[in-house]
Amino acid sequence: MAPDALDLTDDQRFSLMKLRRNIADVRQPHHDDHYLLRWLRARDFDADAAEKMLRDSLQWRQRWDADNILSWEPPEVLKKYYPSGISGFDKDGAPVVVVPFAGLDIWGMLHSVSKSDFIRNTIKYIETFSGIARKQAAVHGQVASQVTVVFDMDNFNLRQYAWRPAGEVVIALIQMYEANYPEILKICYIINAPKVFAIAFSVVKNFLKEYTLSKIQIIKNDPVKWKAAILSTIPADQLPAYYGGTLTDPDGDPKCPSKINQGGKIPKSYYYKNSEKLAENENYTSAVIKKGDKLKLPFVVAQDGSFLKWGFRTENHDIKFGIICTNEEGIESEAIPIRKVNSHLSEEMGVITCSAPATYTIIFDNSYSYLRSKKISYSVGVVPPVETKEEALTEE
Incomplete structure (x- = not known):
């Protein structure tokens, strides 16, 4: 729909035109003016802020595969008990x-x-x-x-x-x-x-x-x-x-x-019996972190804007978790500060956007425990950044 057909002030109409132009590389068929106006209203018609919000959302959609989620089959318990x-x-x-x-x-x-x-x-x-x-x-x-x-x-x-x-x-x-x-x-x-x-x-x-x-x-x-x-x-x-x-x-x-x-x-009967069941259902990897020890999982990120995703659960006891980023000059920084999490109560999961080139090291820290080894099931991976239409055409 043309901007003139919408009840907008001149400034709002200009913001709409600017947003439409700025997101041309990622715009999809259902991204009509009414759709774009939702993002503009959410950012008080600041076209730059609305563009950032929309682009961030498109990255989020890629991380969760939201465009294909209708074909995803949820576990039986969700089908039966999600109100x-x-x-x-x-x-x-x-x-x-x-x-x-x-x-x-x-x-x-x-x-x-x-x-x-x-x-x-x-x-x-x-x-x-x-x-x-x-x-x-x-x-x-x-x-x-x-x-x-x-x-x-x-x-x-x-x-x-x-x-x-x-x-x-x-x-x-x-x-x-x-x-x-x-x-x-x-x-x-x-x-x-x-x-x-x-x-x-x-x-x-x-x-x-x-x-x-x-x-x-x-x-x-x-x-x-x-x-x-x-x-x-x-x-x-x-x-x-x-x-x-x-x-x-x-x-x-x-x-x-x-x-x-x-x-x-x-x-x-639907409850997780142990972390093996999670590993079986989620394709997780299982490991035992000995008392006083750490498990470190380094991931080399070559493309700027890639996503590092993780999910994990421990059996019976908590664990410390964090992520360290090491850039190409060898300088370390905390991407996620190391802290204790109750991953034995529910699965911990998350995702961060990465800078590149760098190495991101996921740390499961059991060094504070002198009595117990900890069994953990985890799934970690790096997802490439969102490819814009402009980038795709350049590659071709």
């Missing part, structure tokens, strides 16, 4: 996502799947919802290009999120969403919010942009109020009867579990 689903479409044609959040057994989940698979599954859901919104926008216009969300916090248990790995993964997901999916949220109803939810939200909102916060309506445990609010946006025949609509499953279930996965307590 979310689409019930229908709102009055403008935008998809309606319902999340029975209390159905997320985060403790059981992070003891049954790797943290990376949990995040990957969330990306798959967001990509699915975004794809449906794009198709709806082609039919109903831009009013259908975003997602309407209902978060049901009934029976929310704050204690689960006092566990550090659980809190960390939630914050990581929020940061991932804000950095890579600007303005896909149309409105979010948080219903049945208990008093303790205010404590959790006071932490979470520090990681949300003002735009996102402006789209959130928190309605306490007052069914009359929240049903009226939801039905003002969503037709009754597009909403489960449990939430004030008319939809039910064929067996009469008002929560429509055939459309919306309800989650639930994860059976311990």
Whole structure:
């Protein structure tokens, strides 16, 4: 769509033209002006800042293979117990996502799947919802290009999120969403919010942009109020009867579990029995780090902008972890400071962008332990940088 067809000031129109020109080397078919405006609004129409945000997101998409994630098959436990689903479409044609959040057994989940698979599954859901919104926008216009969300916090248990790995993964997901999916949220109803939810939200909102916060309506445990609010946006025949609509499953279930996965307590039969199971499922390498010893894994990085990815889990005990960068002049610096991590409770994973030429040495440090050797399962690798269209043409 041409800039003139959008309701923009002259300065905003100029920023849009500048961004369109600057990202021509990586622009994809669905990167129309409406798409680019999302990144501009997220950066107050600073074209340079929006370009950096978009390019960083494209690198993130490559690291997680987000463009092909719909073909990824998640582990069975995620299919059965990840609470979310689409019930229908709102009055403008935008998809309606319902999340029975209390159905997320985060403790059981992070003891049954790797943290990376949990995040990957969330990306798959967001990509699915975004794809449906794009198709709806082609039919109903831009009013259908975003997602309407209902978060049901009934029976929310704050204690689960006092566990550090659980809190960390939630914050990581929020940061991932804000950095890579600007303005896909149309409105979010948080219903049945208990008093303790205010404590959790006071932490979470520090990681949300003002735009996102402006789209959130928190309605306490007052069914009359929240049903009226939801039905003002969503037709009754597009909403489960449990939430004030008319939809039910064929067996009469008002929560429509055939459309919306309800989650639930994860059976311990899904829990990791030991680190060998992780190694088997994730193609990890296993090693024993003797008491008082270290395991060092050097990786030579030749291309600037390459990514160093890692994931690991220890059996029964913690470990110290860090990454040292040694440049071509032999000068060392801490890429990731060495610190103790509770990798026996949940998988530790991460990724950094590398400078080149340099050697990045991953260190698993058990030198502080004089009594125990530590068994570890790990997966580490270097991924080449994103190749732009311009670079590809130059190589040809």
